[in-house]
Amino acid sequence: xxxxxxxxxxxxxxxxxxxxxxxxxxxxxxxxxxxxxxxxxxxxxxxxxxxxxxxxxxxxxxxxxxxxxxxxxxxxxxxxxxxxxxxxxxxxxxxxxxxxxxxxxxxxxxxxxxxxxxxxxxxxxxxxxxxxxxxxxxxxxxxxxxxxxxxxxxxxxxxxxxxxxxxxxxxxxxxxxxxxxxxxxxxxxxxxxxxxxxxxxxxxxxxxxxxxxxxxxxxxxxxxxxxxxxxxxxxxxxxxxxxxxxxxxxxxxxxxxxx
Numbered sequence: 204x205x206x207x208x209x210x211x212x213x214x215x216x217x218x219x220x221x222x223x224x225x226x227x228x229x230x231x232x233x234x235x236x237x238x239x240x241x242x243x244x245x246x247x248x249x250x251x252x253x254x255x256x257x258x259x260x261x262x263x264x265x266x267x268x269x270x271x272x273x274x275x276x277x278x279x280x281x282x283x284x285x286x287x288x289x290x291x292x293x294x295x296x297x298x299x300x301x302x303x304x305x306x307x308x309x310x311x312x313x314x315x316x317x318x319x320x321x322x323x324x325x326x327x328x329x330x331x332x333x334x335x336x337x338x339x340x341x342x343x344x345x346x347x348x349x350x351x352x353x354x355x356x357x358x359x360x361x362x363x364x365x366x367x368x369x370x371x372x373x374x375x376x377x378x379x380x381x382x383x384x385x386x387x388x389x390x391x392x393x394x395x396x397x398x399x400x401x402x403x404x405x406x407x408x409x410x411x412x413x414x415x416x417x418x419x420x421x422x423x424x425x426x427x428x429x430x431x432x433x434x435x436x437x438x439x440x441x442x443x444x445x446x447x448x449x450x451x452x453x454x455x456x457x458x459x460x461x462x
Contacts, residue, residue, distance in 0.1 A: 218325075220281065221352045223274035225266075237265040247416045248440045250431040277322060279391075282353050284323035286384040288313055289359070293377035302373060303334055341367055355384050398458055405454045412447060 225233060241262045245254035291312040295305035310327040317324060326347055333343045341364040348357030359380045366376050419426050430436035 219350055220278050221274060221350075223270040223277065225270070229273075233266055233269050236269075237262045240265055243413060244444065247413050248444050249437065278351065278353055281322040281326075281351055282355065282384065283388055284313065284317055284321060285351075285353075285356055286381055286388065287316060288323050288327065289377050289381040289384070293374055293381060296374045296377060302367070303340055306334070306340065307331060355380075355387065402458045405458050408454065409451060 241255050241258045244258055244261060245251060248254070288309050291309040292302075292305050295308040296302065300308060306327065310324065310331060313321065313323050313327060330340070330343045330347070334340060341360065344360040344363055345357070348360040351357070362376060362380070363373075366373060416427065430440055
């Protein structure tokens with residue numbers, strides 16, 4: 204079923220929701236944050252400016268992690284907006300519109316709800332342009348499902364294709380899809396509420412080692428001097444840093460739950 208749909212989608216509209224590209228302002232902002240993280244690690248673990256050069260992989264890993272977080276957030280927004288679009292599509296179908304015209308009406312509804320720059324409005328605008336160029340709706344939806352990397356959207360596109368070709372009840376399918384997506388979103392929200400305190404604890408624990416080193420350095424000057432600017436100290440602090448990174452990754456995986 205359109206095995207080359209990813210290539211077709213990229214050639215028409217180069218948006219891959221599995222990846223995120225920083226804007227100019229975001230590049231500056233997150234680069235400053237990454238530089239601050241590297242600077243703190245270089246100071247607290249090595250007390251050396253030259254250590255910043257050796258910690259450049261941490262800088263790039265920080266930017267990669269931010270792109271991953273922002274891509275995930277964008278997919279979550281698209282999933283919620285797509286659910287609302289399906290509800291609007293279903294209501295417009297019940298009002299007597301054809302599926303294609305229901306999409307155009309749904310675009311107006313999403314425009315009022317989320318604004319022109321929202322993910323769903325950009326995608327609906329692209330879909331309407333495709334319809335104007337005689338591209339079938341199911342193909343456009345399938346391309347969106349592939350690029351979004353959201354299973355619900357991809358599954359909906361496949362069900363939509365089968366139902367439209369075999370004359371299924373589109374109104375019922377749309378309503379059922381919206382209901383299923385809404386239930387998943389509600390479960391995800393409940394999980395996020397339950398683990399929000401643990402996520403906050405995890406963020407606090409991330410900075411505790413730096414606070415401890417800072418506190419001892421202020422109250423007991425010279426206490427850590429033996430660990431800096433010598434081979435044995437560098438080895439010990441490097442091991443501590445590796446242990447810290449492992450603990451950080453484990454804590455992130457524990458508090459991240461996918462529905």
